[in-house]
Amino acid sequence: MLAFLIKRTANAIFVMLAVAFLAFVIFRFFGDPVEMMVNEQATQSDRAELRERLGLNDGFITQYVRFVVNAAQMDFGISYRNQQDVTVLIKDRFPATFELVLVATVISLVVGIPLGVVTAVHRNSALANVLQTGSIVGISLPSFVVGIMLILLFSVTLGWLPAFGRGETVDIGWWSTGLLTPSGRQALILPSISLSIFQITMVMRLVRAEMLETLRTDYVKFARARGVPRGRVHWRHALRNCLMPVITLTGMQIGNLIAFALVTETVFQWPGMGMLFIQAVTFVDIPVMAAYLMLVSLIFVVLNTVVDITYAWVDPRLRDDTARAGGAHG
Amino acid sequence: MAEAKDPMDKTLTPDMRTATDATLVPVRRSRLKRLRESDLWFSFRSHPSAIFAAGLLTLIALTAFLAPWITPQNPYDLSSLELWNSEIPPIWNAEGQWPYILGTDTQGRDILSAILYGSRISLVIGFASVILALAVGLALGLVAGFFGGWSDNVIMRIGDVLLSMPFILIAILITAVASASLPTGLKDVLAAPILIVAIAVPSWVQYARTVRASAMVESRKEYVQAARLIRVKAWRIMLHHILPNCMTPIMVAATLNFGLAILSEATLSFLGVGMPPDQPSLGTLIRIGNQYLFSGLWWIVVFPAIQLCLIVLSVNMIGDWLRDALNPKLR
Numbered sequence: 001m002l003a004f005l006i007k008r009t010a011n012a013i014f015v016m017l018a019v020a021f022l023a024f025v026i027f028r029f030f031g032d033p034v035e036m037m038v039n040e041q042a043t044q045s046d047r048a049e050l051r052e053r054l055g056l057n058d059g060f061i062t063q064y065v066r067f068v069v070n071a072a073q074m075d076f077g078i079s080y081r082n083q084q085d086v087t088v089l090i091k092d093r094f095p096a097t098f099e100l101v102l103v104a105t106v107i108s109l110v111v112g113i114p115l116g117v118v119t120a121v122h123r124n125s126a127l128a129n130v131l132q133t134g135s136i137v138g139i140s141l142p143s144f145v146v147g148i149m150l151i152l153l154f155s156v157t158l159g160w161l162p163a164f165g166r167g168e169t170v171d172i173g174w175w176s177t178g179l180l181t182p183s184g185r186q187a188l189i190l191p192s193i194s195l196s197i198f199q200i201t202m203v204m205r206l207v208r209a210e211m212l213e214t215l216r217t218d219y220v221k222f223a224r225a226r227g228v229p230r231g232r233v234h235w236r237h238a239l240r241n242c243l244m245p246v247i248t249l250t251g252m253q254i255g256n257l258i259a260f261a262l263v264t265e266t267v268f269q270w271p272g273m274g275m276l277f278i279q280a281v282t283f284v285d286i287p288v289m290a291a292y293l294m295l296v297s298l299i300f301v302v303l304n305t306v307v308d309i310t311y312a313w314v315d316p317r318l319r320d321d322t323a324r325a326g327g328a329h330g
Numbered sequence: 331m332a333e334a335k336d337p338m339d340k341t342l343t344p345d346m347r348t349a350t351d352a353t354l355v356p357v358r359r360s361r362l363k364r365l366r367e368s369d370l371w372f373s374f375r376s377h378p379s380a381i382f383a384a385g386l387l388t389l390i391a392l393t394a395f396l397a398p399w400i401t402p403q404n405p406y407d408l409s410s411l412e413l414w415n416s417e418i419p420p421i422w423n424a425e426g427q428w429p430y431i432l433g434t435d436t437q438g439r440d441i442l443s444a445i446l447y448g449s450r451i452s453l454v455i456g457f458a459s460v461i462l463a464l465a466v467g468l469a470l471g472l473v474a475g476f477f478g479g480w481s482d483n484v485i486m487r488i489g490d491v492l493l494s495m496p497f498i499l500i501a502i503l504i505t506a507v508a509s510a511s512l513p514t515g516l517k518d519v520l521a522a523p524i525l526i527v528a529i530a531v532p533s534w535v536q537y538a539r540t541v542r543a544s545a546m547v548e549s550r551k552e553y554v555q556a557a558r559l560i561r562v563k564a565w566r567i568m569l570h571h572i573l574p575n576c577m578t579p580i581m582v583a584a585t586l587n588f589g590l591a592i593l594s595e596a597t598l599s600f601l602g603v604g605m606p607p608d609q610p611s612l613g614t615l616i617r618i619g620n621q622y623l624f625s626g627l628w629w630i631v632v633f634p635a636i637q638l639c640l641i642v643l644s645v646n647m648i649g650d651w652l653r654d655a656l657n658p659k660l661r
Contacts, residue, residue, distance in 0.1 A: 011490070018491040026503070030511050133379075136650060140643040142593050144600050145635045148620060152632070156624060163624075259496030263597055267620075278601055281506040293503065297495050304494065 004312050012305040017068065019297040023290040024067045028056075030286065037080060076291035081283045086291045090273060095175045096166055097272035100264065101257045103192040105250060108199035113239075113246065115200070116207025120215065121234050131204070138201035143260060147194035147267035154190060162187050164269035191268040195261060199253060206249055210242035251307050255300030373655040383647035390641055394449035401443035402429040406608060420629050433629040436622065441629060444615055445637050451611040452641065455522055456592035459529040460584055466530065467537025468580070472568045474538065475545025486542070489535040497532045501594055504528035505603040518606045525604055529594050533587055537580055544576035582653045589645035596638050612638040 027033070034051050042050075051057060055066060070076070076086040119128040155163035167183030169176040178184025214220060215238060223233045262274025269275070273292060280288035374380050393400065418427050418434045432441040474482040492500065508524045509517050548554055549572065557567050598604035599613025600620075607614060612634050619631030 014487075015491055015494045018487075019495065022491075026507055030507050136646055137643060140589065140593075140646045141639055142596055142600075142642070144597060145616065145639060148616070148623065148631060148635060151623060152628060156628075256496050259499045262502075263498070263601065266601055277502075281502060281603060284506075284510045289503070289506065293495070293499065296499060300496065301494050 001313065005309060008305055008308055008312075012301050015301050016294075016298060019294060019301075020068050020071055021064065023071075023293050024064050027067070027286050027290045028063065030284075033286070037078070071291075071294055076294075077287040079280075079285055079288050081280070081285040081288075086287045089276060089288065090291055090295065091174060092176075093271060093273045093276045095177060096270060097258060097261050097265070097274060099178060099188065100191055100195060100261055100270060100272060101254060103188055104196040104199060104257060104261075105254065107192055107196040108203050109246070109250065111196075112200045112203025113207050116204040116242075117211055117234060117239055119204065120208045120211030123212065132208075135201040135204055138197055141197060143194055143198060144263050144267050146197050147191070147264055150190045150194055151267070161190055163190070166271055191264050191270055194267070195257065195264045198260075199257065202249065202253070203246060206246060207239075207242055210245055211238060214238045214241050248307050248311070251303050255296065255303055258299060259296050370655060374651070377651050377655075379647055380651035383644040383651070386640060387644040387648065390449060390637070390644070391453060394446050394453055397443070397446035397450055401440065401446055403440050403443050405439045405444040405447055432633045435618070435630045436627070441633050444610070445612070445634050448610050448612045448615050448634060449637055449641065451522070451605060451609065452592055452595055452613070452638070455525050455529075455595045455605075455611065456588055459526045459533070459591045459595075460588045462526060462530040463534040463587070464537055464580070464584055467534035468541055468573065470534065471538035471541030472545055472572065475542035476549050476564065476568055476572065478546070482542070485538065489538055492532055492535050495532075498594065498597065500532040501528040501598055502601065502603055504531060505598060509603070518608065521605050521609070525595055525598060528598070529591050533591070536583055536587070540579050540583065541573070541576050545572045548572045548575055578656050582649060582656060585649035585652055586646065589642045589649060592638075592645065593642055612641075 033054065033056065034047050038047055038050060055063060058066075074087050076090075078084065079086050079089060082089075115131055119131045122128050151163045154161045162183070165187055166178045167185070167187035168181040169178045169184055170180045171177075178188060211234075215234075220233060220238050223237055224230070228237075258273075261270075261272060262277055264270065265272045265274040266278055273295075276288060277292040279285070280292070374384075398404065418430050419425050420431065420433045423433075430440050430442070432445070434440055435444070470485045474485040505524055505528045508520070508528070512520060545568070549567075554567055554571060557571065595604060595611060596613030596616070599611050600617045602617060605611040605614045607618060610618065615634035616631055616638070619627075619634060622630050
């Protein structure tokens with residue numbers, strides 16, 4: 001187990017170093033950082049001095065190592081566009097994205113799990129067929145289209161819910177939350193629904209597949225034969241055995257949801273990290289792009305590693321690499 | 331739908347199994363291959379949803395590629411646009427006007443024509459990126475699985491890194507870096523190729539992994555050892571013996587990825603890092619229409635959005651059917 005732990009952690013560190021290398025190359029070679037930072041009137045000697053101060057005359061490896069060391073201390077430099085510390089910019093925007101992703105995840109579980117159970121238990125009923133077809137539609141709907149349609153219906157036509165912004169927020173320390181005010185909660189409804197549509201269909205399909213398998217096992221048949229009420233068998237005994245993969249999927253999808261939130265944030269003008277990133281892309285604000293890339297990849301890699309290690313801890317067969325490769329074909 | 335599906339697959343199972351085995355026997359392959367095709371065809375005919383999706387997709391593709399001959403105007407020829415024809419609602423509205431069936435935008439551009447031209451761009455980019463990803467993924471996967479060693483290590487490590495970043499983020503970064511490093515004139519000309527590469531880069535890994543796994547298994551089998559002994563060239567073994575053995579999962583993945591590629595292209599264009607407004611894809615049209623959401627000109631955004639959903643939906647329905655039809659293990 002220790003060997004697996006070390007191997008998996010080393011792998012995660014390797015991946016993060018590679019991502020850092022990518023971010024570094026983008027930062028260093030696409031557009032001259034000095035030209036981006038100085039104003040028009042700067043003299044040649046000003047520029048040379050800044051170049052020296054930023055260490056851009058050092059060797060490639062030295063610069064890369066410095067970039068990694070700085071990144072590990074959450075120092076990504078100064079934004080080209082508004083001259084602010086990138087870490088502060090991201091810290092200000094992080095709560096908005098986090099709350100959006102959190103609420104979308106909760107919605108996807110609360111809606112997706114019951115739908116999956118219903119479609120599995122009544123697998124040939126009309127309702128299950130409608131839901132199953134609906135899940136293909138749900139996977140095919142681009143999240144920005146869902147967002148636009150929700151705005152068109154609930155904001156433009158009915159005027160029930162706000163179409164953009166976060167509403168009022170309350171500061172708790174450095175964390176600004178929209179969950180504590182009525183306008184903040186209202187503003188969350190449409191963005192979180194549009195972000196969760198895809199996730200709902202994934203959870204639903206996964207629960208359905210797992211339930212179909214579980215319903216065929218002996219202990220479910222035995223419980224039925226013994227006369228345990230059907231609802232209790234399905235919702236309590238069978239469902240409980242299907243939840244582990246759902247938790248895994250949800251954990252691993254959080255990284256994806258954070259990345260995908262940038263689309264939702266653009267549609268709803270939600271002041272999160274994703275909007276910050278898209279604006280940075282438009283203005284070629286490379287330090288912000290690099291920091292966002294590193295942060296999202298870090299969340300992604302950490303979640304994946306934690307899930308892998310947890311699984312290996314639960315199921316020793318997975319610790320052996322050859323066993324896993326063999327399993328992949330089956 | 332599922333009612334029709336389930337008993338079907340049961341009857342299919344034995345035939346399908348011989349069909350997959352058949353690819354291992356080169357001599358009898360062509361005859362049995364035809365049999366497999368007829369199985370597929372039979373399954374296709376008995377799935378109304380697959381027929382519906384295929385019909386819809388054919389209709390969309392035909393109208394998109396015939397767009398220059400069937401649309402009332404070329405929406406990107408500025409001389410054909412008349413400003414007094416702007417903001418006309420769809421034809422069923424009292425103020426609607428022939429021939430602007432789905433209305434016009436703020437510059438007098440016919441929405442239906444714009445949608446058909448836009449679908450053409452979306453379909454071509456989606457298709458090209460799948461082909462590119464397939465070519466790269468199959469080649470690298472075969473090399474990694476067949477030769478192993480350091481080539482395997484390098485290829486799969488690059489794949490690991492790509493899979494450890496969200497798909498959409500890689501695509502955005504590639505388009506952003508490409509457009510930041512290109513001069514303004516070239517940027518718009520190369521927008522489509524850049525998008526094709528940006529979508530293909532994160533998606534080849536999936537094909538490579540599938541092919542590698544199967545190449546590793548096959549290359550240890552006796553017939554491959556024998557072929558090596560009589561000095562059949564490595565590329566020949568890979569292309570003629572190993573590749574056909576893993577085409578089934580690859581085809582399903584490619585079909586589903588075609589839908590994903592169209593979605594990704596639309597998303598990138600919607601975010602403003604994809605196709606420019608003078609050669610808009612469906613995503614660009616939705617981006618433009620989104621600006622008029624609050625001015626009551628709903629038709630500018632709704633119709634391109636519907637077309638996009640129909641394309642992705644029909645591709646996914648075909649992919650879904652194909653996965654079930656080609657899966658011998660399925661209930």
